[in-house]
Amino acid sequence: MEELELLKRRIEREQKARKQAENILEEKALALHTTNEQLKNLNENLAKQVQLGIAELQKTEKNYQELIESVQDIIYKISPQGYFTFVNSVVENRLGYTESEIIGRHFTELIIPQYVESLITVYREMIGQKMESTYNEFPVKTKDGNVVWIGQTVRLIQGENTVTELVAVARDISDRKATEDSLRATQTRLATLITNLQKGVLVEDENRKIVLVNQQFCDTFGIQTKPELLIGMDCSNAAEQSKHLFKHPNIFLAKINKILDKKRLIVDENLQMADGRILLRTYIPIFLEKQYRGHLWEYSDITEQYNARELIRKSEEKYRGIMNNMELGLLEVDNNQIIIRAYDSFCQMIGYSQEELVGKSAPALLLPSDSDDTLNKNQEERKKGSASSYELQLKKKDGSRLWVIISGAPIFGDDGEVVGSMGIHYDITERKLLEQELEQAKLIAEQARQSEKQFLANMSHEIRTPLNAIIGMTHLLFDTRPNKQQYEYLDILKTSADFLLTLISDLLDMAKIEAGKVEVQNHPFDLAGLLRTTQRLFQIKIEGRPIEINLMIDGRITGYYIGDDLILNQILLNLIGNAEKFTEKGSIDITVKQKRQDEKFDWIEFKIEDTGSGIPAEKMDMIFQKFKQINSHGHKHKGTGLGLSITKQLVEIQGGTISVNSDEGVGSTFTFLLPYQKSETEALPTTHEIHFAPKNLNGSKVLVAEDNIMNQKYISSLLTKWEIDFVIASDGKKAVEQAQKKLFDLILMDIQMPNMDGYEATITIRNTNSLNQKTPIIALTASAMLDQKSKAMSAGMDDFVTKPFAPNNLLSILQRYIGSNDSVVKQPETLAISYDLDQTSLEQLYGDDKEYAAEMFETFLEDVLPDFYQLQNFVEKKDWENLSKESHKLKPTLAMVGLNLMESKIVEIEKNAKEQANEDWLISAVNTFVAEMDGYLPTLKQRLKTLRED
């Protein structure tokens, strides 16, 4: 029962449970059914919606697709991680990549590396800050390696809270970028240019706002602000504010306003600043497509250039003024002497206008037909690039002549080549006339001087000759045992004649010295000996007077010195003579010492100190002047007034100096200094002793050619006294005749003689094959002038004695020549001529070229020689004219074979034949010439043979 109850309860529970379960299941089933129904509906709706959505989407997508495909921009999407998820086909066009090549790649792969980082930053910021869109520009690499600039707008696509993707629209902006670049470059360049211009630049826009201004502008106007800070500033009042900077503020302001109003280009206006600067202003209006867009001011400080230009202008004006005032005519010519430019002053000078001159040949137009080649020579210099000046005669337009001095200089081109020349002409016509007049005057003066000289020479001859006789006769009269009174008269006569001779000698000396015809003849002499002789001479002279003559010689002065003892002697005689003249009592001290030595000379100082009347201080200056006598108290001594002047000149021509020191009433001191060389050799013995008759002269034969009877007598007396044989010839012709008859030891030859003068006679004797061809010939001349002396030497004379001469003078000459010429005189006459050729001359002509020399010798012997024998034919016919011509023609051939001696002889023949002066001489000379030529023949032939053999 219990069990049954249990089972009943179990079944009941199970039934309840089953019912419960069935209820639950039913509920569930119903719920399931309902849900199912709902799902079914939902599903249907969904399907419909999906279909609609898909259709719509497809349509939209298609639209978008078309849109995307049709745009020129690259449109792409990238994931937040940066990978391409989409790109439109434009990309291939733009970058060369296909869509499939792009998708899946990371965006950084395409971007130029240095831009990657900045772009990543942009994206990060975008995503981080959820920025809706950004715009960026950057360069990317195309497939073929080029660079394309991209400008892209990126949009952020967001999901609920996360960024799902980035969509970008990218545009190829390379062209714009390139334009921008070049624009920027241009702008930078222009801005840099303007900023760095050495001109102040200010650019304003159409509203007068500053667009650009540079530092130089600020500097020019003293603006302290930096240029970049001025940009944008309004310039409307700038002119007003800065007008005080200008010298004329109101004019400046008015002008600026006018410029701004007109808006026209104005270039390079000068502005004067208040502070003295000069500015150059340029105004440039700026128009863009005919629309005014502002303007540019340009200021440059040209103060320096302005000042420099002003200087140049003034200097040019000055020089032009000078040129015009100086009347210098300028002419430019090219290398062909065509006139390029003629300046006004030249035109005035020459009489042509500039138009008439330019383009013409200067020499053709301006040179007279008779002008020489001075111009051409000087223009040649110009081509070498050197300048020169010369005188030239030009022809004026009116035909008159114009003398100009031209200073010509080359004109150089840019490359330094001579392109022409510039001549500065100075009118010297007047000067030239003056010069000609002067020349004429000088000629007249010269002639007058010559006449004077001739007169002096003649006078001296004319005076000396009789004076010589007077003195000579006086000497002889002393020998005639005169009584006391006669002796006294003779003494006065001698003193007067001596003084007269001194006077004439002084005058002649002065003339000689002034004519520069005194020769200093240096040879060794015994200085101390000369001084002692002089002392002795004066001691004798002043015997009995209360005067002492003292001589003090420096111990170092010994032996021989080289110098002119005769001149020294004359100086000493003059100075000591003077001292003696003016000293009543006391002493004359002659002090000689060696003052100093240099490389060449011993400088000897001579001092002559007296205790005479002295020289007044005021007259000291004129003491050495000509014809000034300071004979204060009518001194008994007469003088020429030339003595000291001559002395001074004689000292000076030897290179010495002379000075004087004097106290009036106490005495005078003359000091002179002369350079002498110390000699190694001894001097020729001098003969100061009077009336010495050397034995070696006894028996000598002398020919005396002298026309003056008094002189004949004087010389005869002396020679007789000295026991010398002599023959007198009263003219030159007779002298020649005598010379041909007999051999003499010496010939004394007067110069001025009738029939044949001494020169001619000497030439004849020397050139005639006579006995006396080598005999010493001594000229007896009244003129001691150097030119006469040299003429005598060239005529073949050996020495000369100036008339009037003291017996001693003649004796020393006789001794010198007869004594030394003994051996020569005794030589046989055949040896008188040596037929040697002039070797020096031949060597100069031919050197080592023996073949040439041989050829010349052969030609001479075969062709030329017969012509010389023709000369005798002309002589026989007395055809002097042809003799002269033929001689002239043959003359040059002689030197070619070394017959230089013969050449000088034929010159004489030619000269005499031309003058037809002396027929006899000519006959003799030609005969001698031909004979001598014969004498040369063997030598010439031998020489030719030698030359041929070599």
Add this chain to the structure above:
Amino acid sequence: MKGIVFTEFLEMVEEKFGYTMVDNLLSTTELPSEGVYTSVGTYQHTEMVSLVINLAKQTNIPINELLKVFGGYLFKTFTKTYSHFMAKAPDAFTFLASIHNYIHVEVQKLYPDAELPHFDIERPDDKTLVMTYSSARKMADLAFGLIEGCVEYYKENVEISQIPINEDGSITKFVIIKK
């Protein structure tokens, strides 16, 4: 609590003590459902607690023992009904580790009103699995039985230690170490 737990509990009681015990329990325990249970229904878990307490009183077997035994019985039932869960896991650790993240997720989908315990899984090393149980139902003993059943099913030799973390037993740590 799902009806299946009640039906399976009553089946185990009938199997072990006979239907008399079942009837006794149902008759003497105050039950709002009046002891009528179907596996598809849902009942208050307090009924289960009352039943277990009553059974322990009737049989003098401690409650925790009863629950452990029931756990093992319940797992066996699951292996028949929900074998596809077991098929997916090759061993006990894998299965146990997947309970919370997989099985409970699926259970929740089927029974949105189900109140499931929470398990935290730790794997200190290859041989050790630590499961921390937390549930307001405080049925850690049932969980122990289920774990035993699972290990038994996979025939694995393990040692299971049960460490209560708090006093009321709502949080309990199970350390399972492979031997």
